[in-house]
Amino acid sequence: MAHLPGSPWPANRFYTTASPFNRFVLILPLIMLLAMGAFVLLTYREAQGALLDEFRVALREEVSNLETVYREEGLQALRQSIDRRAKIGEAEHTIYLLTAADGRRLAGNIDGWPAGVPAADERSVTFSDPLDGSTVAAEVFLLYGDLRLLVGRRAIYEQVGEHLLRNYLWLSGTMIVASLACGWGFTRLIRRRLGTIVSTARTIRADATSNRVPMGHSGDEIDALIVELNAMLDKQDKLIVYARQSSFAIAHDLRHPLSHLRNSLSDVAGELRGLSQAEHVNALIGDVDHILAVFAALMRLGRLESGAQVLVRRPLMLSALAADVVSLYAPLAEEHGRKLVLEAESCLVSVDRELVGQALANLIENALRYGEGEVRVLVMQHGDDATISVRDHGPGIPAVQRERVTDPFYRLESSRHSPGSGLGLALVKVIAEAHGGRLQLLPGEPGLLAVMHLHAGEEGRA
Template identity: 50%
Template sequence: MIRINPFTRFVILLPTTLLLGVTLFASVSYRETRNAMIAEFQAALREEITALETIYQQQGHKALIEVVTARAKANTGESPNETVAVYLLTDAKGRKLAGNLAAWPATAQAQDESSLQFVDPLTGDTVVAVVFLLYADQRLLVGRRALFEHVGRHLWENYALLVASALVVSLLSGWAFTSGLRQRLGRISATAERIRHGHMNERIPETRSDDEIERLVRQLNRMLDQVESLMQHARTTSSAIAHDLRHPISRLRNELELLADEAGETPMRDRLESLQGDIDHILKVFQAVLRLGRLEAGAYALQFEDTDLAELVSDAVSLYEPIAEAQGRAILLQTLAGRTAVDRDLIFQAVANLIDNALRYGAGDVEVSVAHHNISVRDHGEGIPEADRERVLQPFVRLDDSRSMPGSGLGLTLVRAIVESHGGQLSLDDAQPGLRINLTLPGAVGARVAP
């Protein structure tokens, strides 16, 4: 089924509606004008019939024949189309006595003072006429060729030309208008898409016009300024809190470690070591928050270097293979040659986070693949519903079925920040079963993408 967008519907429906309205108006106007002209013709013909009747009554039959012959001759042109007035006087049997009409029309009934219309077989013109019956059933027909029929045909021809011209102009104008509108809305949509992918400093291009769309653009840009300011404030605040608390918590951990050494092999030592584990987790969260804040704010200076992605991913797999074996699982690696310029430490951390998530929240073997500048990590668990895939990329978001497991909800958020700082993209796909996470990095060796 062909789907027509609103702009195309506007371009089609507007001139079509206008055309239908004008055609209806023209049809009604033509009909009313035609009826009025016929009525005027008939009134003039009756006046002429009355005058001829008076001549007949006062001067006799011979005088009537002479007058009809004279008037018919005066109104007869070189061709039938040039004859405007039509006269015909016949006897009771229909034989012609005078006039410029060849014979009595077959469709015209001989009724006294009757009005009629018929088509002249010689010219095809419509004739409006009035019939008058004389003494001894003689018939007198006086008519006029309906020149308005010719005028009407010319009018309809001109109207068709006008409508065709107006239709072309309206289509071109509508296309030009909707094209401009589509381009302006396209710029808004493209900017919104870039903002949705994390480029919060993007703004919709503004023009000097002052129409409703431009006022909407200005309001949206002001709203985006406020949103960016609030997000920057939130990032700065969270980073500041994490930075300020990291040092006292580190000192607290050191004190707990000293206390654990002093406690010796006692139950108190186990409790202190458990508290150390909790504090280690808190420190990891703070470290992730600080790194995420620096990446999103563009304050982290990436150290680009030519990197063999296959080798980098292989190192990350080797790091997690003992954990997978302890779970009775395997990490399957498939690589193709691929080199690009990246920050090795950050990309290593991103891949490690993905493998860790697959082992922590997935099931079955973990499949890791490298193809040129694309890295993919797939598990065989329940996956993530499509409606939640964008949400899990937000900071501290954890799905209900993973809340019972250790974690902070920052892993995927940090991975996306790392990939986007390199100018790449992160996508989550349904692996059926399981979840596949794809990292797409710039493929050219030596590329330098500003964070």
């Protein structure tokens, strides 16, 4: 049996006897047959009981009428009435018998008292007709003078049972054919849709990573599975692209500071006795700090995206946290002739203080580095959510690039020659998502409005 390359499953897995679809097609008719058989048996027993009850009521009434004839008109009239009714009753499967105390037949349409039937007054009995073996339901009545009267009727419910059995067999055959056809059609549809998923997965495994499973139009559970699979593939694509870009970007971004560090070290080696020794050492420290900052941001970003970073949520006043961060960067803004303004509502949230503080710091740094004019920080609460907005009055970000600037190491052409690593907004986005929120980059008209949404509850990745 052929197997998929690199897979323990056969290529025609859906068509083997181990397939759940084949088992479904075979087991479903069997279950339906058992259910139908139980229904027919129950129906037969109910019909049998109902017919017997009707028989016995009619027989008792017939016995009562004959007793009245005997009491009012005598034995001869009784014998004549029984013989007359017996002739009529042959076509209606009715049995009549009147015997003396010694068992001698006096009237009726059977030869003698049935074996095994007790001669007890007002007794309901059932016995087999000696002529054709059919079941007879009868009533026994003892008349005055030790006369014994038996009135019975052949139980036609046996014929009803035969009809039910024939109909059951026909219905069973029809049901088996219909269930097999419906089951085969249904499983064929499911197999086709699952086959599409398997085929697409096989194509993706063959390095065609841009392929996606085509969506159906039914909106059922398989479509929901396809949505999740495609989302997983998109995330996997992003992670692969991120890994490839990261390796290249790290090499690119670290080459210049490392080269500068080497040249500076050469200069220091030649100027150990010079007055500029301290200045060179400080420059080296700055380069090393930049390298360490890039590596620290990469590690934090990787831990957050992989879910390895555990959020330490604590209730805190978001306005107080924002005030601390703003006060930290206010001197830097003043050095560049800029103004940092905070407008904060009083809102209590449960977040990771360190991560949210880092995200706000990144947004402020981004506004101070690439924006212009006043930088305004706004903290607001909306029901169970809180937002931190940072707006500058610079050139902003073109609409077509607003989504890409949150990718790690992606930088606009205008900012490639300025300090930075391209990890700031990527880290803000991941921190917001870890808290069950999101990052929005909107036009500030002029400038850029960065809005970080945070969920105030315990939701979010941890």
